Amino acid sequence: MALYSEKVMDHFRNPRNVGTIENADGVGEVGNAKCGDIMKIYLKIRDGVIEDVKFETFGCGSAIASSSMATELIKGKPVSEAIALTNKAVAEALDGLPAHKLHCSVLAEEAIKAALKDYYDRQGVAYDPAQFPDCAHCEGCGR
Amino acid sequence: MMIYADNAATTKMSRTAVDAMLPYMDELYGNPSSLYAFGQEAKEALEDARGRIAACLVCEPRELTFTSGGSEADNQAIRSAAVLGARKGKRHIVSTAFEHHAVLHTLKKLEKEGFAVTLLDVHENGLVTPEQVREAIRPDTCLVTVMYANNEIGTVQPISEIGAACREAGVLFHTDAVQAAGHLPIDIRAQNIDLLSLSAHKFHGPKGAGALYARRGAALTNLIEGGAQERGRRAGTENVPAIAGMAAALEEACAHLTENAVRVSALRDRLMAGLSEIPHSVLNGDPAKRLPGNVNFCFEGIEGESLLLLLDDKGVCASSGSACTSGSLDPSHVLLAIGRPHEIAHGSLRLTISEETTEEEIEYLIEAVRDAVSYLRSMSPVWRDLESGKAPHII
Numbered sequence: 001m002a003l004y005s006e007k008v009m010d011h012f013r014n015p016r017n018v019g020t021i022e023n024a025d026g027v028g029e030v031g032n033a034k035c036g037d038i039m040k041i042y043l044k045i046r047d048g049v050i051e052d053v054k055f056e057t058f059g060c061g062s063a064i065a066s067s068s069m070a071t072e073l074i075k076g077k078p079v080s081e082a083i084a085l086t087n088k089a090v091a092e093a094l095d096g097l098p099a100h101k102l103h104c105s106v107l108a109e110e111a112i113k114a115a116l117k118d119y120y121d122r123q124g125v126a127y128d129p130a131q132f133p134d135c136a137h138c139e140g141c142g143r
Numbered sequence: 144m145m146i147y148a149d150n151a152a153t154t155k156m157s158r159t160a161v162d163a164m165l166p167y168m169d170e171l172y173g174n175p176s177s178l179y180a181f182g183q184e185a186k187e188a189l190e191d192a193r194g195r196i197a198a199c200l201v202c203e204p205r206e207l208t209f210t211s212g213g214s215e216a217d218n219q220a221i222r223s224a225a226v227l228g229a230r231k232g233k234r235h236i237v238s239t240a241f242e243h244h245a246v247l248h249t250l251k252k253l254e255k256e257g258f259a260v261t262l263l264d265v266h267e268n269g270l271v272t273p274e275q276v277r278e279a280i281r282p283d284t285c286l287v288t289v290m291y292a293n294n295e296i297g298t299v300q301p302i303s304e305i306g307a308a309c310r311e312a313g314v315l316f317h318t319d320a321v322q323a324a325g326h327l328p329i330d331i332r333a334q335n336i337d338l339l340s341l342s343a344h345k346f347h348g349p350k351g352a353g354a355l356y357a358r359r360g361a362a363l364t365n366l367i368e369g370g371a372q373e374r375g376r377r378a379g380t381e382n383v384p385a386i387a388g389m390a391a392a393l394e395e396a397c398a399h400l401t402e403n404a405v406r407v408s409a410l411r412d413r414l415m416a417g418l419s420e421i422p423h424s425v426l427n428g429d430p431a432k433r434l435p436g437n438v439n440f441c442f443e444g445i446e447g448e449s450l451l452l453l454l455d456d457k458g459v460c461a462s463s464g465s466a467c468t469s470g471s472l473d474p475s476h477v478l479l480a481i482g483r484p485h486e487i488a489h490g491s492l493r494l495t496i497s498e499e500t501t502e503e504e505i506e507y508l509i510e511a512v513r514d515a516v517s518y519l520r521s522m523s524p525v526w527r528d529l530e531s532g533k534a535p536h537i538i
Binding site: 009012013015018019020029033034035036037038039040055056057058059060061063064101 | 444445446447448449452456465466467472474484485486489521522523524525526527
């Protein structure tokens with residue numbers, strides 16, 4: 001049995017939305033090189049809709065696939081919908097991840113949220129900080 | 144097309160080894176412990192294998208115990224030395240920080256049982272010195288265990304000198320020779336080795352067979368209780384086909400050892416030269432004192448598992464010391480032991496070639512790795528920060 005689903009391998013081999021956005025409206029970076037995963041998300045937002053999204057990822061196959069899938073799931077969606085993205089949705093859209101790789105989907109959710117938080121901060125939009133958990137729950141980084 | 148560059152993980156069985164095994168899986172299926180002639184035929188095969196392996200290693204046949212592989216041999220060697228030491232009130236063991244887990248985890252258990260363990264620094268070049276061993280030996284040291292060659296970075300330790308230092312101090316010396324047997328010359332007598340582990344599938348023999356050499360007088364403690372096989376040192380019906388295959392494979396490897404080493408090291412050197420042209424890469428382990436087939440690099444700004452997946456797509460079988468491939472949160476303890484920071488250790492690649500590797504394959508490997516590394520860097524935020532000067536390059 002292969003380590004990853006066909007869907008994961010497809011998004012790893014042909015990642016969607018790789019790159020950066022000049023003058024992005026929101027940028028989020030999560031993870032830590034020490035842990036072996038860093039995800040960076042760039043958002044272009046117009047009229048409350050995610051017009052464009054790009055990612056850069058340093059990490060394993062499932063980290064790259066999770067970033068790719070997460071960008072697909074929020075592209076063209078209103079901010080209010082994007083902020084509700086869960087790691088579970090990312091993992092399910094990838095037809096599942098091995099148990100020890102689920103943290104990659106968590107990282108993808110957090111990267112999207114970090115970019116949206118950055119967008120809110122720049123726009124001066126008030127929000128409930130509880131919507132944006134930091135990654136302290138992951139024992140990986142030890143920080 | 145497939146290029147197998149993971150010979151430190153396992154090797155393809157040689158035709159000679161397969162042919163040596165077949166009769167014992169087919170018509171000669173007797174149990175070597177049986178009294179009748181049919182069983183005794185299997186017994187003869189077993190003793191013939193023992194004699195041939197002993198000749199390759201320069202020891203007596205009776206000093207060899209067949210095991211299920213390298214891990215069992217390491218476990219039994221260390222456990223046995225600990226039992227002998229404890230009888231004399233000696234509960235200190237010297238080893239190195241980058242041993243195989245079969246050794247390190249056994250030592251961890253012994254620590255819980257009251258033993259003290261000193262792990263020697265292996266330096267950036269992946270080598271320990273005999274002086275370090277001499278200095279670490281205490282009056283209560285019962286064992287020194289230092290691997291012959293490292294499984295990840297391939298560095299070859301000064302085994303003869305360490306053996307001499309241990310003999311001088313009257314301390315038992317064990318070496319995990321799993322990566323060395325069949326690839327590097329071994330002379331147990333001349334090198335003053337008291338205990339040595341080897342595994343058949345690392346030199347083109349079958350999986351599931353190994354051997355433990357224990358110098359006469361170094362009594363072994365059983366890990367497996369039961370019948371009186373292996374002179375009472377390892378219970379369980381012997382794996383006759385695998386043992387016959389192991390002897391044939393080792394004999395063949397030793398017969399061609401020098402010519403293979405010369406040919407394979409030349410290919411290795413070409414591979415190392417090609418990969419070192421990749422910017423911000425670093426070779427792990429001493430460039431010269433390493434196994435003929437071992438190449439291990441770190442590439443900055445990328446992660447090893449994704450590199451392996453891309454190489455797999457290009458038909459290349461390789462391995463990495465990244466945390467993602469180890470199933471743990473930390474990257475390889477070997478790379479950390481030679482001082483590589485976590486973020487660099489995550490970007491490691493081990494290519495281990497064999498006698499069957501061709502020059503064309505080496506060129507293909509260089510190109511495949513170069514392409515994969517540059518592709519992954521193109522989507523890496525870490526690499527972007529390094530290239531833009533936002534973060535300093537470490538290598």
